[in-house]
Amino acid sequence: MTEILDGAAVAKITNEKTAERVSRLNKPVTLAVIYDPKNDGSRLYVGMKSKKAAALGITTLDIPTDENATTASVIKLVEELNADEHVTGILVQSPLAKGVKEREIFSAVAPHKDADGLGATVQGMLFGDALEDYTVAATPQGVMTLLHHYNIEMFRKSAVVIGRSQLFGRPMFALLTNADATVTLAHRYTPEAMLKAQLKVADIVVVGVGIPHFISGADLKSGAVVVDVGMNYVNGKAVGDVDFESAQGVASYITPVPGGVGPMTIATLLENTVSLAEKY
Template sequence: MAIILDGKKVAQKIKKELKKEVEEYIKKGLRNPTLAVVLVGNDPASQVYVRNKRKSCEEVGIKSMYIHLEEETPEEELLRIIDKLNKDEEVDGILVQLPLPRHINTSNIIMAINPEKDVDGFHPDNVGKLATGLKDAIIPCTPLGIWLLLKEYNIETYKKDVVIVGASNIVGKPMSLLFLKNEEATVTVCHRNTKNLEKHTKNAEILVVAVGKPNLITSDMVKENVVVVDVGINKLEDGRLVGDTDFENIKHKAFAITPVPGGVGPMTVASLLINTISVYRQKFGFSKHPLTDI
């Protein structure tokens, strides 16, 4: 039976450490770290994500500034709000919840956020820094969370054959850069339309799947003792939440595997807190947060 990579447990451990850290800053007379969260519209999933992020902020002592805008809000209005947040010295991090309504150009919004406050790590400045190996890059939350989860369970990444299924800017691409950075891993990036996907996944010693298709990866598509990181979260007609892999069958074959839910999701939120505190630390003359020093 595979080791279950319990993201919920590890995230709670990280949050306890962050809470103590924030308490120390307050004792020194500093203000609380502050994260501005902007939600446009009433998408139910986005509302849940935002609620969880704000709750986690409260748990560790990060002040959450919540801005909820109507679905019809013009792009120009959102840009005006971002500009105001960029200039606000009391705001350390800015997060605009995605996806945005169709009439708003997501790229324009990402570009408008000050890269130094871009705690999602989506701005091209941060992406470029990550790609070129610069230490001051803000790492996207899901890849950072996956990395910290693997390290917590002492999963060796050095010189491993890594296959990533899903080439998004949010997970797949930055995840590939993290594995390449300092690790000398051999990384293959696939997607749901890759020909003979099984040929690639069977070679993986570490398999990361982030596509959004239930049970895309079955047990016959992986080798023995593979480490599987399932980023997908899909709701079935019967209400069950499942990932992109066949967890029940693969867990008997894998060395380690993340559950859905309770695997990558909590680590993503924990990484958002880490990034926010890291930005805050640097504003007050400290080094970036050690958990982001990859």
């Protein structure tokens, strides 16, 4: 029988702990969010983050970029926020306007304010498995929190991560590697036969490529743990990158879409924000 990895329930627990930590701080926690107001998904997501942050006692400073935004102008904005002692965390909401080099923007964020862990400094610490505290991109860190909550073993397990973005796939690969899993990093351009062969031996599958039903139950090893990071809309309905119906009965654990990784991403971002405020 397939067990549901209930991200909404685990996010609720995480948020309760975050709110308690905020209440114990003797200073305000403020998260600055830079986003492209022309992107419908970004506007929706920023609104959801702001609403949840307010419920936990975190102030958000939502900053839309203007229509003529350039890499240089956004970096200048980031540098101003880095210097603002009232801002305890910074999030650069991807995607930004066409032509803006996001990797340069991510790395312009001061490490001690990098709430989403996307800068080169903190990602280097992740890949180096550094002993110091550092933030990790919210989506993959949220996945790890979910796996730990359900006591899913990663040590010596075979894992496949499908998706190679800086926001998800690459840090997900590093986190699972640091947890002593043997990890293969694949993506939408991995040859089909190669990917199917990898999936058939994978104990853990984490997929985020933005293609509806990219993975079916027939592709999976029996008993695999399946984490679906995808969020797609088909005929007005939210669906993941995994065909949920066919995967049930094959997977031992699976995340639903919605209600799986999405709530964990927001909860982890706000958890990161409070961690930075506590430390700095």
